[in-house]
Amino acid sequence: MTGDFSDIPEALGESVQGGMAARAVEPDAGGLIDGRDGHTHEQACLNCGTVLMGAHCHSCGQRAHIHRTLRAFLHDLVHGVLHFEGKFWRTLPLLAWRPGTLIREYIDGKRASYISPIALFLFTVFVSFALFNATGGFGQIEPSVDPATRARMEASVAETNSDIAELEEELNTARQAGQPLQGIEERLSEARAGKEVLTGLLAASTDGSSIVKITTPEADDEGGAVSAGVTAARDDSGSDLVGAWLRDTWAKAKANPKLLLYKLQTNAYKLSWLLIPLSLPFVWLMFPFSRKFRMYDHTVLVTYSISFMTMLVVVASFGIAYEIVPLIVGPLLYAPFHLYRSLRGAYSLTRFGALVRTILLSIGCWASMMLFSIIMISIVISG
Numbered sequence: 001m002t003g004d005f006s007d008i009p010e011a012l013g014e015s016v017q018g019g020m021a022a023r024a025v026e027p028d029a030g031g032l033i034d035g036r037d038g039h040t041h042e043q044a045c046l047n048c049g050t051v052l053m054g055a056h057c058h059s060c061g062q063r064a065h066i067h068r069t070l071r072a073f074l075h076d077l078v079h080g081v082l083h084f085e086g087k088f089w090r091t092l093p094l095l096a097w098r099p100g101t102l103i104r105e106y107i108d109g110k111r112a113s114y115i116s117p118i119a120l121f122l123f124t125v126f127v128s129f130a131l132f133n134a135t136g137g138f139g140q141i142e143p144s145v146d147p148a149t150r151a152r153m154e155a156s157v158a159e160t161n162s163d164i165a166e167l168e169e170e171l172n173t174a175r176q177a178g179q180p181l182q183g184i185e186e187r188l189s190e191a192r193a194g195k196e197v198l199t200g201l202l203a204a205s206t207d208g209s210s211i212v213k214i215t216t217p218e219a220d221d222e223g224g225a226v227s228a229g230v231t232a233a234r235d236d237s238g239s240d241l242v243g244a245w246l247r248d249t250w251a252k253a254k255a256n257p258k259l260l261l262y263k264l265q266t267n268a269y270k271l272s273w274l275l276i277p278l279s280l281p282f283v284w285l286m287f288p289f290s291r292k293f294r295m296y297d298h299t300v301l302v303t304y305s306i307s308f309m310t311m312l313v314v315v316a317s318f319g320i321a322y323e324i325v326p327l328i329v330g331p332l333l334y335a336p337f338h339l340y341r342s343l344r345g346a347y348s349l350t351r352f353g354a355l356v357r358t359i360l361l362s363i364g365c366w367a368s369m370m371l372f373s374i375i376m377i378s379i380v381i382s383g
Contacts, residue, residue, distance in 0.1 A: 042064075042065070045057035045062055045064070046062070047060050047062040048060045048062075087114060087115050090113055090114060091114045091120065094114075095120075095304060095307070095308050096308065096338075098341065098345065099304060099305070099338060099341055099342040099345065100341050100342050100345010100346045100347075101345050102114060102304065103297075103300055103304055103342060103345065103346040104345055104346050104348075106300055107296070107297050107300055107346070117299075117300050117303035117304050117307070118303060120304065121273075121276075121303050121307045124307040124308075124310050125273075125307075125310060126269070128269075128310045128313065128314045129269035131314050131317075131318075157195065157199060160191060160194055160195040164188065164191045164195060167184060167187055167188040167191055168188065170184055171184045171185065267380060268376060271372075271379070272310075274375060275368060275369075275372055276299070276302055276303055276306065278371050278372055279364070279365065279368045280299060280302055281364075282361060282364025282367065282368060283298040283301060283364070284298055285360075285364070286343075286357045286361060293347060297346070300346075301342060301346050304342070305339065305342055309335060309338075312331035312335055312338075313331070315327055315330070315331050316328050319331075336358060336362055339358050339362065340354055340355065343357050343358055
């Protein structure tokens with residue numbers, strides 16, 4: 001399995017986007033710019049007019065001296081993406097090897113030296129998923145619709161239209177003759193509901209917006225998703241709305257799992273922030289009703305940890321894409337060790353206390369991932 005290098009420009013674009021998103025929540029830490037050509041030498045802030053008293057305006061925060069050189073522009077680009085000056089390179093080594101120290105120092109107020117948890121999270125998510133897609137992720141999965149399936153669906157729509165026309169004619173005849181109409185109206189309502197489902201699935205098969213590998217009941221017994229969809233449409237008029245939605249959702253997922261995986265892979269980063277609130281309850285349970293450790297402390301630990309675990313996922317995806325076993329096994333083995341060091345350092349635990357909590361929290365992490373996956377699948381399919 002190899003990566004598709006045609007996605008690299010898009011990956012770089014998303015990297016820049018991630019850096020800019022991180023910069024939106026992370027204050028600058030630059031110093032005074034010298035007075036070489038191309039730089040201003042004003043005595044008042046060019047943004048708000050406040051008299052300058054240092055490297056930055058104490059009123060609005062803008063740098064005292066700005067620049068108008070191409071070299072400085074490129075410098076700002078690199079800085080904006082990677083926090084090249086200091087913060088990034090001070091934060092990353094600690095996050096990788098001494099995460100507990102980083103978390104504890106940030107919580108205790110030593111923050112100007114490090115990238116904030118949310119800024120690092122935003123940057124990591126954008127860049128990681130860009131690289132993940134550039135390498136093909138867990139395989140190049142493209143949505144596809146079987147032409148034979150579409151033909152059967154079109155034939156089913158035509159047949160349903162014919163049935164509806166016959167039922168409407170029968171209904172008009174019965175109405176004129178003064179005969180009972182209830183049975184005919186029920187059959188007509190079912191036929192129209194079936195047509196609505198078939199039409200929606202057929203439209204989705206054209207634009208790829210839904211899971212559409214559906215076969216008609218007469219084609220074979222394995223692809224009964226159309227009948228399941230029709231059944232769901234019928235049930236929607238009754239009381240079993242949730243059950244109907246679940247059956248319809250399961251039918252769509254079972255019908256075309258490759259398309260489901262493709263849409264999950266391309267949309268996961270948009271909802272990755274959900275991992276933070278989903279993980280927090282499990283961390284809180286490690287220290288229930290503690291007055292020493294607050295929810296803020298848990299949030300910092302969770303956000304930094306998810307950022308680093310996302311980096312490990314990218315490393316593993318490179319290993320899978322290029323079949324490099326150490327890059328696959330290494331992250332799997334290091335992830336629990338990193339969690340252990342995070343807990344022990346951040347909460348000043350004993351080795352035994354950190355080990356027990358690592359085991360319990362690992363179970364919580366898997367539970368969080370399962371909840372996240374369920375939410376993602378539900379949103380992707382229903383959308």
